[in-house]
Amino acid sequence: xxxxxxxxxxxxxxxxxxxxxxxxxxxxxxxxxxxxxxxxxxxxxxxxxxxxxxxxxxxxxxxxxxxxxxxxxxxxxxxxxxxxxxxxxxxxxxxxxxxxxxxxxxxxxxxxxxxxxxxxxxxxxxxxxxxxxxxxxxxxxxxxxxxxxxxxxxxxxxxxxxxxxxxxxxxxxxxxxxxxxxxxxxxxxxxxxxxxxxxxxxxxxxxxxxxxxxxxxxxxxxxxxxxxxxxxxxxxxxxxxxxxxxxxxxxxxxxxxxxxxxxxxxxxxxxxxxxxxxxxxxxxxxxxxxxxxxxxxxxxxxxxxxxxxxxxxxxxxxxxxxxxxxxxxxxxxxxxxxxxxxxxxxxxxxxxxxxxxxxxxxxxxxxxxxx
Numbered sequence: 001x002x003x004x005x006x007x008x009x010x011x012x013x014x015x016x017x018x019x020x021x022x023x024x025x026x027x028x029x030x031x032x033x034x035x036x037x038x039x040x041x042x043x044x045x046x047x048x049x050x051x052x053x054x055x056x057x058x059x060x061x062x063x064x065x066x067x068x069x070x071x072x073x074x075x076x077x078x079x080x081x082x083x084x085x086x087x088x089x090x091x092x093x094x095x096x097x098x099x100x101x102x103x104x105x106x107x108x109x110x111x112x113x114x115x116x117x118x119x120x121x122x123x124x125x126x127x128x129x130x131x132x133x134x135x136x137x138x139x140x141x142x143x144x145x146x147x148x149x150x151x152x153x154x155x156x157x158x159x160x161x162x163x164x165x166x167x168x169x170x171x172x173x174x175x176x177x178x179x180x181x182x183x184x185x186x187x188x189x190x191x192x193x194x195x196x197x198x199x200x201x202x203x204x205x206x207x208x209x210x211x212x213x214x215x216x217x218x219x220x221x222x223x224x225x226x227x228x229x230x231x232x233x234x235x236x237x238x239x240x241x242x243x244x245x246x247x248x249x250x251x252x253x254x255x256x257x258x259x260x261x262x263x264x265x266x267x268x269x270x271x272x273x274x275x276x277x278x279x280x281x282x283x284x285x286x287x288x289x290x291x292x293x294x295x296x297x298x299x300x301x302x303x304x305x306x307x308x309x310x311x312x313x314x315x316x317x318x319x320x321x322x323x324x325x326x327x328x329x330x331x332x333x334x335x336x337x338x339x340x341x342x343x344x345x346x347x348x349x350x351x352x353x354x355x356x357x358x359x360x361x362x363x364x365x366x367x368x369x370x371x
Contacts, residue, residue: 010226014331016217024217025069025089029076038080038365045103046096048076049086053107056085061184061193062108062118065177066101067128068093070216071238074174074327077368082185084177084366085118092216092330093239095127098134105139105146117145117190121177121197123169124152147194151176153206153338155263156235156244158271167274168237170208171290171327171338176200178369179351182359195350200340205264205275208336209256210236210243210292214329234259238292238329257306264339265314275341283316284342284353286360289323292334297324300335307337320360324370 018024029048033041040051050056065075066088075087086104090096101120108118120136122128129150139146152162153172180197210233213225227233232250235243251259267273277283289304291297300323308318319342343353351359363371 010228011223014215014222016215016222016331018217021092021217025091028069028072029089032076032367036080036367039076039367042103042107045100046089047086047100047104047107048079048089049104049107050080050084052081053085054111057108057115058110058113059116060187061116061190062086063177063181063184063193064088064101064104064108064118064120065173066090066096066104066120066122066132068095070214070330071327073325073368074171078174078177078364078366080364080366082362082364083181083369085181085184093214095125095131098131098138101132101135102138105135105144106142109144115145117147119180119184119190119193119197120146120148121173121180122150123173124150124166125169126165145190147190149194149197149201151197151201153201153204153274154235154237155205155207155272155274156237160271168241170206170238170336171288172201172204172206172340174326175204175286175288175338175340178364179356179359182362182364185362186359192350199343199350203275204338204340206290206336206338207234207260207263208236208238208243208290208292208334209234209260210329210332210334212333214238214240214332217330232256232334236334238327238332240329253303254306257303258310260337261307261310261314261339264337265311265316275339277316277341278344281344283314284319284344285311285316286340286342287311287318287321288326288338288340289321290327290336290338291323291325292332292336293325293328294331294333295325295335300324303335303337311339319357322370326368326370 062085068090070092151173152167154168231248233243
């Protein structure tokens with residue numbers, strides 16, 4: 001009898017500094033909050049929240065970011081004054097449950113008087129959206145005022161592939177929340193905070209590249225699938241989802257940066273032209289250079305320089321830049337560029353260019369945001 005032979009992907013061993021994998025999220029969050037007085041932790045529902053939430057929620061819009069674990073510091077590292085009110089974590093690469101999200105919504109409600117409302121943000125993934133929908137249905141029935149915005153910013157997923165589901169969420173929602181949460185901190189309404197978040201999402205894109213797959217911490221020693229020698233994968237998702245293509249031999253940093261930036265800025269690509277850059281007017285942007293987990297700041301800084309130079313050749317001026325491990329995939333080797341097109345000076349929208357830069361520069365008191 002003939003048998004089908006399957007090609008086995010090459011693997012290597014990797015090490016995780018954990019105790020019991022089931023306790024990894026709680027142990028990490030407890031450690032984080034014990035050494036940061038601005039944040040506290042509700043262990044039962046894996047909710048990190050700003051320590052002054054009991055007073056802040058009475059007269060401010062509150063904000064919640066949620067995701068599966070394994071992407072830290074997103075979102076727990078961005079909780080605190082002038083940034084998120086709460087974060088909710090699921091297990092590794094798994095959405096938090098509807099019950100967890102609902103508990104976070106309840107935690108954001110004032111004890112006396114009407115609420116100004118709660119903005120909830122996550123990446124565009126089916127499980128996250130499903131569980132958020134269930135939680136928001138309960139919250140609405142309880143009389144809570146909630147606005148939900150899932151963000152998809154991965155340009156590796158074009159319109160044809162994304163279909164009705166849309167793009168995957170990578171790090172675009174972190175850029176948006178930096179502004180939206182600053183607005184909430186200033187006392188703005190839920191309507192404006194949400195409108196600004198949607199505006200930023202509609203003008204942002206992310207492309208990532210990886211040099212290996214993701215190894216789940218289901219034991220202290222685990223196996224990780226590796227790419228073929230001298231190969232990288234462009235557009236690999238943050239949970240190991242397939243990318244656009246594998247590239248071998250590995251291109252120079254300059255050539256790789258040029259290809260990645262073009263995927264974000266090419267307005268002639270009908271399938272991937274998500275950021276509405278103008279071909280006639282001045283363009284400005286904010287750039288985030290994100291480590292997937294194990295890429296150093298020194299390497300990110302070099303790619304940041306190359307990205308800024310490449311954007312300049314295309315008539316796009318980077319007004320602000322930040323880099324570091326913002327949205328990781330455990331220990332994955334790789335990095336990504338997120339580009340947000342700033343409002344033009346004469347553009348009508350929910351936020352002006354000058355406001356945008358002022359709120360981006362607003363200082364936060366969090367564990368992980370790079371000021």
